[in-house]
Amino acid sequence: MLGEMWQFRGRYKILHMTWFAFFLSFVVWFNLAPLATTVKAAFDLEPGQIKTVAICNVALTVPARIIIGMLLDKYGPRLTYSCLLIYAAIPCILFACAQNLSQLIVSRLLLSIVGAGFVIGIRMTAEWFPPKEIGLAEGIYGGWGNFGSAFSAFTMVGLAGALSFFPGAFTLPSGDPLNWRFAIAGTGIIAAIYGVIYYFNVQDTPPGKVYRRPKSARGLEVTTKKDFWFLMVMNMPLTVILMVLAWRLKKVGFLNESSYPIVLVALLCLYLFQAYNCWVVNKDLLSGAKRYPPEDRYKFKQVAILELTYIVNFGSELAVVSMLPAFFEGTFGLSKAFAGILAASYAFMNLFARPSGGLISDKLGSRRMTMGLLTLFMGVGYLVMSSIPAVRDGLGYDPEVGASGALIALAVVMTMACSFFVQAGEGSTFAIVPLVKRRVTGQVAGNVGAYGNVGAVAYLTLYSLLPDGDLGNIRFFQVLGICAIIVAMLCLFILEEPKGSFAEHHEGEEESANSALETEMM
Incomplete structure (x- = not known):
């Protein structure tokens, strides 16, 4: 390829x-x-x-x-x-x-x-x-x-x-x-x-090839009763994080004392409406009128763990990109422009880090192991980034003299190394998402992707509550690292390898339909 x-x-x-x-x-x-x-x-x-x-x-x-x-x-x-x-x-x-x-x-x-x-x-x-x-x-x-x-x-x-x-x-x-x-x-x-x-x-x-559609797109289709209630629980953080955003809007005066409770009630109704739609899609399953054969089932815990991985990788990326220029500026006394250029190295890694994560997932032979190891290394990377202020002080940093080029280069290398595992982890996450259940791939991708934004808002809200300066930055990166290591353990010990992870064809796909790809489109 x-x-x-x-x-x-x-x-x-x-x-x-x-x-x-x-x-x-x-x-x-x-x-x-x-x-x-x-x-x-x-x-x-x-x-x-x-x-x-x-x-x-x-x-x-x-x-x-x-x-x-x-x-x-x-x-x-x-x-x-x-x-x-x-x-x-x-x-x-x-x-x-x-x-x-x-x-x-x-x-x-x-x-x-x-x-x-x-x-x-x-x-x-x-x-x-x-x-x-x-x-x-x-x-x-x-x-x-x-x-x-x-x-x-x-x-x-x-x-x-x-x-x-x-x-x-x-x-x-x-x-x-x-x-x-x-x-x-x-x-x-x-x-x-x-x-x-x-x-x-x-x-x-x-x-x-036939585009496979679910019978109803009103809510995510699950294949066991237990998974339905698991879905209800995992939908809650999506509403909670919107309530946090509403609280932020109230803090700046966009929402007042009378409109704020109305927004909260509206968000609660939104959750109930989403739950109702999921019930409509899965009501035959819940009533016992429908039972999925084993070959047509999937485990929602796969989706839940992927949602958590996207919190700790893409969610943390959005949060770090937002604070990294100020981090470099305050930690090393750099100008805003130079700090912004250094911080951009984090985003530049996307060009090859995310494809690398997908490629590793293709070649390693275990998408579960790839996901777990990349997330573990990402957590270690964030803990290493939390040590940057200590490394700076240990090398005799003098604010009046300014940081040496070697010190700044070391900090950038540490940042880019961490960034590689963050974005490679994102690539490995979406190497698994399309393999969970083909006919609901869009909804699975939507749920996992939404959790990335949940993570970003949660991390940024936490960052705003931490003290300014080195202590706040250290605690912030430590939280990112610990959360990533916890999720890595879930990936390594609970996440299961999707069916047909390295197959020639997708689930339910006709051999003849696939062969038409190379002959009719060239």
Whole structure:
């Protein structure tokens, strides 16, 4: 596969077009961070207010990934991805036209839905690649697409700066700059144009293959009564984390004393509605009218453990990316610009770390062992990062003199080594997700993906409660490390190898349908 990967035909065309769709969705999703200080100045926002706007950027991603997973299983990835990319233009333009804090918050809440795009490509890629190659294919999709966040960080400021050279065209008569507004709106418009291109250039499955849909996409189908109640428990954190976000909105005044309880009740009703839909899908199973044969069953504990792994890898990545520039700046007394460049090394690792995790999963012969070991090494990596302040002091750091190049290089190497295992772990997670149960792959991917955002919000909320300075940073990385080691033990001792992890064909797939892939699409 590695040698054929650079072709732009057949399944490789689908892979390249799909990772680029994900790439654009992440450019859009992360287009605020590089311009946050500019937006803060333009609206004269307080630090807590701009932080809340940034948190809103991930708020609705949690339920959106669940809903997108349902739509994906029902309508297919081609239509779902195209519609999401076209939709991206709407909140981008709304944000670019915002005149006050409330409009900024509403538009970022709407924009957070775009962050659910990742889920769609998981199933598209799984439809085109066999289980034995799915780790590398999903890793390329996730890693190269995820690079959109770093690309956005490096280009949005430059684009806005370039537009500032045309003051007549990009400045209001009052003197207020429009360059940042045009830059943000432009990312949404580009995504919408690509959404149309994507629709007319891909298809859901190779010729001869049938797109397998669940009987109902209203909720996740399980195959035992015990798993239904397990599903109800694992859905609770998705609602709880939205309540935490509501609390943050109340802290900045977006919600008042009367509206806050209403939002909490609405979120509780959302959980009950989701539970009802799951009951509708599984009511025959619960009543005893339906019983799945052993070959058609799957264990929901597989999904639950994958959800926990995505908390500790992708959830921690989102949290660390948010605090790492300030960490380097405060720990070594660096300028904001240089600290930002060093912190970007963490995101750059996505280009090869996530595909590497998928490739290791393909080649090691045990996806369970790969998942467990990468998560264990990630936990150790975070514990090593927690020692950076101690290493700094042990090497005789003098704040007035500044950090030496060797000390900074050592810290960057430690960070990048940890980053490799974090993102390789993400790759190995989604090497397993498409193999759990094919007809509900979208919903499984949606649930696992949503837990990544649960982790990000939980970790960032914890970080905001820790003391400033070295002590808070040390405790933060220690929590990340300990959580990862606990989950690694679950992977090593409880997670089971999916059926057909290295098979030539997916579950229930006809031999003749698969052979059509190479003959009809070349």
